[in-house]
Amino acid sequence: MRKLKKQITRTTSVRPAMPVDGVSIGMPREQWLAQQEKARISKPRPVIGSIGILVTVAVTLALALFVQPGSARAFELLTQNNWTGGVGTDPGAHEYAAATNMNTDTPGQLKIDTTNGTYANWCNTGAGECDADWGFRQPLYLHNQGGTTLNDTIIVQKIPYNPSMNSDYSDLRFVSEDGVTPFDYVLVNATPESVLAYIKIPLINAYDSGNVFMYYGNATATSLSDRGAVFSYHDDFDLGLCGNGTISCGADTWAAVQDGEARYIIESANISAYFNTNNDRSVDRAYQLEIKFDLSNYSCDQQLNGGVGPNLNDDVIGVGTGTSQYVRCDDSGKYWSPLAGVQNPVGSHNDTADTVRIRDDQWVIVQFINLASGGTMLQYSSDGGANFTEPNYYVRDTEVFEPTSMFIGNGGSDSFDFRLKNIFGYPYDPAVRTALGGEQVAGGYTGELESAVYDLGSNNTTFGALNVATTWYSSTGNYAVYVRGGVNAPSDAIYEYCGALTGGPLSESSCIPDNARYIQYKIVMNDSSTNYLEINEVSMEYDTDEVPPTQVANLQMFDNVRNESIADGAWTNINPAISWDASTDSGLGMLGYCFYLGTDQSADLTTTAGIITASSIVDTNGACAFAASTGVSTDLDSLSHSAFNNGETYYFKISAIDVVGNVSTPTTVSFKYDAESPYIGTSFNLPPIFNSKAFTVTWLTLGALIDNHSGVAGFKYCVTNMTIGFSGCNPGDPNWYGAAHTSGNIWDTSDVVPFSDGAITMSPDDFDRIDNSGMGFAGVNMISIKAN
Secondary structure: OOOHHHHOOOOEEEEOOOEOOOOOOOOOHHHHHHHHHHHHHHOOOOOOOOEEEOOOOOOOOOOOOOOOEOOOEEEEEEEEOOOOOEEOOOHHHOEEEEEEOEEEEEOOEEEEOHHHOOOOOOOOOOOOOOOOOOOEEEEEEEEEOOOOOEEEEEEEEEEEOOOOOOOOOOOOEEEEOOOOOEOOEEEEOOOOOEEEEEEEEEEEOOOOEEEEEEEEOOOOOOOOOOHHHHOOEEEOOOOOEOOOOOEEOOOOEOOEEEOOEEEEEEOOOOEEEEOOOOOOOOOOEEEEEEEEEEOOOOOOOOEEHHHOEEEOOOOOOEEEOOOOEEOEEEOOEEEEOOOOEEEOOOOOEEEOOOOOOEEOOOOEEEEEEEOOOOOEEEEEEOOOOOOOEOOOOOOOEOOOOOOOEEEEEOOOOOOEEEEEEEEEEEEOOOOEEEEEOOOEEOOOEEEEEEEOOEEOOOOOEEEEEEEEEEEEOOOOOEEEEEEEEEOOOHHHOOOEEEEEEOOOOEEEOOOOOOOOOEEEEEEEEEEOOOOOEEEEEEEEEEEEOOOOOOOOEEEEEEEOOOOEEEOOOOEEOOOOEEEEEOOOOOOOOEEEEEEEEEOOOOOOOOOOOEOOOOOOOOOOOOOOOOEEOOOOEEEHHHHOOOOOOOOOEEEEEEEEEEOOOOEOOOEEEEEEEOOOOOEEEOOEEOOOOOOOOOOEEEEOOOOEEEOOOOOEEEEEEEEEEHHHOOHHHOOOOOOEEOOOOOOEOOOOOOOOEOHHHOEEEOOHHHHHOOOOOOOOOEEEEEEEEEOO
């Protein structure tokens, strides 16, 4: 392959600066520190006795993030407007990789070659299922990205309404590429705009691609949608009774069952939707239901007591509020976040309020997938099944458990109105990707061209818009564009669907993969007549960036219980909060920060996140194992559900990463963890009568004062007014002193009473601090403290 400069035509295109992320959920450093102080002041403190053990409680904080805007940057262009060079490897010489039924004879004119005739293999399945009476079709492209051959798997595709279709979608058919074999399918959630199709595909080989054709355009056709032929498990809600083997609930009947929907009103009862999973993990299997909530009886900012909400609660999955959530309102109306709390694996609960917004009267699909490889995956869709999302706070379980139901419950007394529909179970593999192609008309023509490979010289690439210039002589034709890109070759990735148009030029950027060195495009053209459509030019904006962001500076650890900094390498018994100064990027802009947390000082954060169990917040395309957005603080409680081990040294590493995957040199801080209390094996002797402000407390130094990890710093003592008992001697109270009688802070190890002293004499100043008149009685409380 020739050098890049000989392959392509370069021009310059400038786009304005835009934020790297669409939403900012962070805060400035000063605001974050103020929040730590507020949390410290409001946090309840443990009470300890006259001779006790110091106990601290860690404060959990949400990950604090904010977005930095990128800088304006000039894009270069890959441009091809001449395909007369024929098959070859050099687009600069007007060459292309392959073409079928395409006329490339004239510069600037890419047209269908109609001399080979009209579409081949139009459907002819017999029995009137699909034949020449169907006037239109669209290819449905399939690609299995996984290494498993799939048999009788289900693909899910949202079908936009086309005016050539019947209004009830009754004419839809799904047929093999050779036009002979019809595929079973189910249509659900039909609206005037779209319908959701579940299609049963007999065979998809590992790492293989293929087409299914969707036919339509027969006004007399009747639907062949068949749930029994597609789903291994389903409930059509055609029975009005609860407890029918699918649903178990706290009442005998639904409030209403109509048109495949069941309405239920929770008061203090619970219901469960059961799935006949049979512990079958021979293939990935999905189980799902759709649920809708009526929030009309709740006002904005009203709390739903008792954690009311959808709660997938069984052996492995628990999704629900965890704590009571509020109905909120914004410009789009009321919403609720019942999926704000997640519990998977069991015991690893993490509340992230307001993460998943479910609107009033909005259908949401909740789905779990039992993976053949082990573990269970949770997804939800709020757009009718067009897109499924795995919540970023969700920890995918890796053990083989067998969830069998979705549990919906009410821990309080609020009445709650919701509806259920479409309970399904079916073989499903998330590795299968799908895309609809352009419309083809019976008796029409089609052509396809695949470009030569463009070598950009670097994997650190980002892309702007894809532009296709066209000439239309009629409105009968259409074209579809696909792009793929890879690190080693374009075939590293599948073709991504960029769009199909019936008129006008295409400008689309979402289909072009970042971090790709080798780029290739494909154009598929369709026309019902001869040469009514031309492609004149294809261009793609791109840029490369080899310079990493600046290294993270001023990395600090903070104890938000004691309101103090933690020195690098120091002992602590809490999970530190961590802050840093924002890095900058001189190239295409910041993406975020890569994290590592663990015990391996030499760990590479580009390949491992250590004990971080949270899902990565931003997608780095494999550049690092875990990444957060462009905030300047985090909290280790929000990153890891794994318990720290006493006596271990933990390392927190952070690198800045830019939008093309350049990673800065890591910055590291460490802390040693010890939450185990010291052992006191001695006795204290106080005078029987206090008649002076200066008296002595003694203890046996032959006894034991032992700590297994960080060591014992010594004793602190507290003086408080007897009229209020020992209420002034809680850990957060400022009445704790050592040999210098100056500290007041129980955690300040710079002023302690050494164990080896065997005695401490109270100072009159100690008592004067609580009784300036010098009168009254005082009590004394002593406690051992650790080196941390």
